[in-house]
Amino acid sequence: MRIRANRKISSYAVIAAGMITLALPLTLSSTNTEIYVTVGLYTIVVAGLSLLMGFAGQVSLGQAAFYGIGSYTAAIMALHGWSPLAALIAAPITTAFLAFLIGIPLLRLKGHALAFGTLAVQLIFLAVIPETASLTGGSIGLSAIPSLRIGPLAISSGRDYAYLVWIVVLVTLIIARNIVHSRPGRGLRAMAASVSGASATGVEVERYKLKDFTLSAAFAGIAGGIYAFFIGYVSPDAFPVVLSIEFVIMVVVGGMGTVTGALVGAALITVISQVLTTLGTSPSLPPQLPTVLSLGVYAVILVAILRLLPSGLVGAFSSLWKKAQAASPVSQFKADENVEAVSSVDKEEPNEFTLVDEV
Amino acid sequence: MTAFVEYLLTGVSRGLVFSLLAMGFVLIYRVTRVVNFAQGAFAIFGGFITYSLLKAGIPHGVSELLAILAAGLIGLIFGIIAIGGDIPLLASLVITIGLSIFSEAIGMLIWGTTPITYSGLAGHDFVIFGAFIQRQYLIVVIASLVVFVAVLYGFGRTYFGKAMSACASNPYAARLSGINVKRMGLIAFTLGGALGGLAGVLITPLSPLTYNADISLGITGFAAAIVGGLTSPGLAVLGGLVFGIAEQFVAGYWSPSNETAVALALLIVLLLWQAKRVPAGGLE
């Protein structure tokens, strides 16, 4: 009974969300449309990264590089006479292919080693761009990227892009959702969460990790491709290390391995960053204030979420929801009574992932 | 010959600075098994605080010392935030990423976006094999060698150092033996902060730093630490030297713009080599 009611509620919610998504671009100002498009693009990237972090339990600090590779692929092809649509389709394919090649050796790394390895990939990307100026425009970048055209359909206004992006968001979220609910997906997720994850069978895990990594790069690539056409100009400044860190923050805020988490995290962080920019920009204030504010706030949000809500906003909300529905007052009381004993269980068996606290 | 000597000596002294950062990584990793992403930030704080103190008229020596102490204190605070309470290792790693961008925000707020430098201890350049060498290089070499000896001795030979290593080797057994694992972790973060601070104090007069140089300093330090599998302070020193010298030779004989890419490619190769050498999970 309750399950069916829940399903009904959630399908209503999906329909309502869909309607709002469709209606929003009609009402938004041009600045807000730009934010709306950005939220969509970031959601696509974060959905991929979230799979990687939630499944394999691994942190990639190179996602902005994949976003950048997608952008450059689309921009370079469009500027070299390819049709914009072909350029856009090539963006995720090229990015995924590169990620696949990088991933074969790199995914042998885990934890901090993978984090630093992917960060190195990102820094190499940023170091290579200025060295290949004839193709990439160097540090100045590429401009005058033609606008996007799909068959007879010209996509030029912000509103057009908003619809395009959110259609892609929908597709990526469906793909991500299918992976989360697929049988290997569930297994892998359990493994990422479990303490003894390291002991799981090697070959299959490696294969799925590589698949996840490649797919997350493809997501970043398509988002980057759309970004190039939307802004009309790409330069290395658009893909700093901080953007990779931002993507990780969005995943953590929303909740690793959840599809809705990607959306919530991307939307929340993008909007916060926008609000801070508006607040911090004023002739009387120092010009670096918006950056200071957003870096500072990102850091505080990241640390606060990890310390207080390790499963992210969506995770915390859904467990609260479940608790409110399932827990009778009696069992609630019992659970509270045992809090201390529970924490000592956690401490009983130290393992690789847990640092033991002092008694 | 002159150019070679110049590149070599510059490489050695820059390499020693990377070694100091690498030792910070090793120290914190050995005790807590956390890789501190914010290690480069300690160097930025060390250098920038020295700059401000010197500007306020505090003499050389005192300024540097105060800055190193401040970096140690920042290390302690970062440690409390990153490993206080019960928290999984991966979460600690991501928290240190947050601390690193927080440091960038603070650095930008206080010191702005222009590169910061100050003159090191005044003195004439001197000449070796026809190469002009700044006196600051000599100070770098002496200061880091003293610190290396102290750390290697402290870790490998003293009872306290062994107790610190025991924390990472087997935290449960360390607690059974009466070692306060959490406190040891915080001490490691404090020392790691001071080591990073010293690195910043030494390198800022040689090459001006901006608020966001922590990432590149940090990753080079990490690369050096990886040479010793993040656990060997001795190999970390060697790693720092290799990276410092390689960087100068690539920049000098090939192209300065390739220096970063080469260093990073070398890092990836090292990481993969380590992953192969250490069985799965061992490096976690």
Add this chain to the structure above:
Amino acid sequence: MKSTESTVDSANRLNSHDSVLATIDLVVRYGVSVALHGVSIHVGKGEMVALIGPNGAGKSTLLNTLSGIIRPASGRIVCNGKLAHVPEGRQIFPDLTVDDNICLGAYRGGSRDPAPMYELFPQLQRLQNRRAGGLSGGEQQMVAICRALMANPDVIAVDELSQGLAPLVVSDIARHLVELNKQNGTAVLLVEQNAQLALNITSRAYVIENGHIGLEGRSSDLLRNPAVRAAYLGGVR
């Protein structure tokens, strides 16, 4: 199974001066499940006591509670002297040398000279500079025992002495424990799944089942007890 002695009796005896370690109605909970339901045991000065029982009966929980790793929900622990704990799975410091492993046992105080330990276990002498992680299981068990002994304990609690070791190695280490008990008067609380071994070398024993002390008495009596023999000794003897 029926108790051969009432728990009231054993609780009364706690006040007597001959006991070096005792628990009174110890209760430990893991979340909603109860791991120990009011466990009362005691170890006399210089006594060798066994705690036997099947997997998951609460043996390791009891030891971890005794050494302060787990906090009990209720009950008391009385310790008239120093307790050292040799944990299950030996838990040595794999990256440190044998020497360092042993020395760190004296972290709480006392002499840090490992020489007396090498007298006790001469086999370890030639391994003193080797990484402990590279030793055989038996050698690691000796290192773990030495490390515990460095604290100069009045009672040493050994968790699963025989786990993963060859029978010959086990009997060798067990012999050392008996010797130690005789010479230094160190009391031993031996927690074992291998009931045969435990009952053979101790004088008194407890049988723990599902977090209760089901049975206690002299080891020689328990060896002859039909219920114990059926459950833990495979009907042999």
